[in-house]
Amino acid sequence: MSATADSYARTGRSTPTRHRERASYDREVVHAILDEGFLCHLGFVRDGAPVVLPTLYVRMGERIYLHGSTGSRPLREAGQDERGLPVCLTVTHLDGLVLARSAFHHSLNYRSVVVHGAACQVTSEEELTAAVDALVDNVVPGRAADSRPADAKELAATAVLRIDLAEVSAKVRSGGPNDDAGDLDLPYWSGVVPVSPAYGIPVPAEDLSPDIALPGYLAAR
């Protein structure tokens, strides 16, 4: 299926082999899952073998930006090739532990997005600055404007990769356990334990002046 204004193209590798009914190519669904997170797992191939590294990301329109430094392995490699580094970027939000009466039907509720594409190094200073601000704001909204911006030396030491969103799919499992009809009378508890990330009380740096109050964007969290 070709791409449309509302959905991504469906390709062989963006079609799950299992539970296809859980897959979605809808842009809004994909964007919502991506926008809720900031940490992805980035996969690439090195010397023929897979490598998966946790990496900071942000979505801007139909692009993903990834944070690195000019010393990092995938970024060095992406910089060597104009076509970019083939990558697979996966974002997963765990929403619940699904306990069925049978061990077999135990499951997890989750929302995930898998992006296949090529990662290219961002070279324009304007695009780099915008991406760095967006990466910071994606972790703590409002923070980029409330910190010292990167200077020329820092920007030169920061590498950012860009991936166009083209071959993308989401996968979502939600709801209760799917117990077999024959198991419903078994004496085991069945249901879902919700899971979500919890943010604790911010801990000031040891060298922070007591005159500096907790900013509103953190207090509201």
Add this chain to the structure above:
Amino acid sequence: MSATADSYARTGRSTPTRHRERASYDREVVHAILDEGFLCHLGFVRDGAPVVLPTLYVRMGERIYLHGSTGSRPLREAGQDERGLPVCLTVTHLDGLVLARSAFHHSLNYRSVVVHGAACQVTSEEELTAAVDALVDNVVPGRAADSRPADAKELAATAVLRIDLAEVSAKVRSGGPNDDAGDLDLPYWSGVVPVSPAYGIPVPAEDLSPDIALPGYLAAR
């Protein structure tokens, strides 16, 4: 460096290119990080391109077991080759958002483990049964004994991959921001926002009999 009773061998690909001071090959450190989680990101190569999928895992001694079904892509492929499927398995726990005075020194506190190895399909029924129980208990300790065990048909439809822990490294960032000395008097808040997974109140299945109380292993959570 060769493997010892206390630590894994250090190889080229298990040595991070960045922040080597954060790396550890200590078996206890690696085991503790692995044992705190149950969801990894599994990377493998398909048609020359990387694929990364969220996958359930459990550690048993110096082995990792991964859950799949006989229909899943990596498992089908691993089953085709006695040497196993080359994989990279990454587990990441996010512990905090690190806010520095400068945008550049913003960071995340995390503990991650990266395992390089070959995933082989488990064929012995005894090993398969033990792994399935361990996978369930790794998500909810005590649950395997309090659910209907898999029958022969279900076991036949369950595929489990095994990876030996040999080429493994952990990476840990903790503590406060590393601000530049020249930034310490800037008027920006600096510190860490702790993050951890939170488990909510269990939601019983709609068809659960009201006679079945919440089990102790869930109430204690």
